[in-house]
Amino acid sequence: MSTIAEYVEARELAKALTMRDIRGQYKGSILGWFWSLLNPLTTVAIFTFFFAVLGMQAPVGDPSGLKIFALYLFTGLVPWNFFAASVNGATGSVVAQGSLISKVYFPRGIVVFSKISSVGFTTLMETSVAVILLLIAGNMVLPWLPVVAMLLLLQGCLALGIGLILAVANVYFRDIQYLVGIGLQVLFYSTPVVYQTSLIEAKFGARGLFIYRLNPLVDLIEAYHRVLYDLRWPDFGWMAYVAGWAAALLVIGAVMFNRFEPRLAEEL
Numbered sequence: 322m323s324t325i326a327e328y329v330e331a332r333e334l335a336k337a338l339t340m341r342d343i344r345g346q347y348k349g350s351i352l353g354w355f356w357s358l359l360n361p362l363t364t365v366a367i368f369t370f371f372f373a374v375l376g377m378q379a380p381v382g383d384p385s386g387l388k389i390f391a392l393y394l395f396t397g398l399v400p401w402n403f404f405a406a407s408v409n410g411a412t413g414s415v416v417a418q419g420s421l422i423s424k425v426y427f428p429r430g431i432v433v434f435s436k437i438s439s440v441g442f443t444t445l446m447e448t449s450v451a452v453i454l455l456l457i458a459g460n461m462v463l464p465w466l467p468v469v470a471m472l473l474l475l476q477g478c479l480a481l482g483i484g485l486i487l488a489v490a491n492v493y494f495r496d497i498q499y500l501v502g503i504g505l506q507v508l509f510y511s512t513p514v515v516y517q518t519s520l521i522e523a524k525f526g527a528r529g530l531f532i533y534r535l536n537p538l539v540d541l542i543e544a545y546h547r548v549l550y551d552l553r554w555p556d557f558g559w560m561a562y563v564a565g566w567a568a569a570l571l572v573i574g575a576v577m578f579n580r581f582e583p584r585l586a587e588e589l
Contacts (some may be wrong), residue, residue, distance in 0.1 A: 334427055338418075339433035339442075361402055361447055365394050368515055380517055381523050385552040387460050395451050396549040397514040397542050403444040403473070404480055404538065405505045410436040411484025412501050415585060423586045430578050433484045441477055448473075455549060465548045468555075472544055475560075475567055478539065482570030485578040492581075492588050512538045513546070534559065537566040 369391045379390035414436040415422065415429060422429060448469065455462045462469075491497040511533075513521075514566075518539065522530040534540060541563050544555035 335431045335435050335438070339431060339438040342435060344438035361395070361398050362450075364398060365391050368394055380550075382460070382551045383553065385460050385550065387455075387458060387550060389458055392451075392455060392458060392460075393550050394439065394515055395454065395548065396545050397512075399444065399447045399451055400472070400476060400542060400545045401509065401512065401514050401538075402447065403440060404476060404541075405444070405509070407437045407477070407480035408483050408487065409498075409501060410440055411480065412487040412498050414484070415492055416489045416495070416498075426472045429582050429585050430485060430575075433488050433578075434481065437477060437484060441473070445475065451549065460550070460552060462549055462552065464570045465552065468548050469545070472541070472548070472555075475564060476541060478571050479541070479567040482567060482572075482574040485574030486570070487583045489578050489585075492585055504530055508538060510535075511536060512542050514542055518543055550576070 375433070379388045379393055381388045411433045414432045418432045452462055452466070487497060487501060490522070518530065518533070521533045540556065540559035544560060544563075547553050547555045
């Protein structure tokens, strides 16, 4: 309880670190925050072009009837970027704030939380663009926005749990941040961002699909596709599975971070 009270008291510091990260992210660049929108749009354009060359057809939204591959990709790419940027940023957050941590005492987990919060702010902007594009295409996603908010919160908890674990590990083993980059590349192609889970079932059967879906990111990304592209509810059974992962990793991350927190300043 005393640890929780410390984090509550440090909420202003968390806000300050988050805002500093948000303001400094594109400081000095000409396009500024437009880069946060240009990067995913460029990725969508590249994938759309090459998959069009390969003859890959856009899935038909059920029941929305939408059939635009770029929007299908965008609705999966935005949450993936949220996860990847959160985990990658959180991994190096404690080391990056080494000078502050070694001089002033405050709950060290604040730096991990503030990093994920700043990435979440960027994600909200990208999600807003996705919503506008979907509305232009005729997909009435507005009633589904509360569900999207719940998915973002669930994903944030999942990323925070993983980030707490990796942030501590990176203090002791600096190679972790490079391994994370490789791992995220593997995870990208192991989740249905650019393809449908039905392709996995067609290739490897029901058992292969079940093993594939043990990765909680699979059903998390698929849930975004269902809500934003298909305009239907996600699978609640698999969402409970994802929530279990998020809760377990958040507890493990908090316990692990709390255990090593007193030695972080010394190690840095």
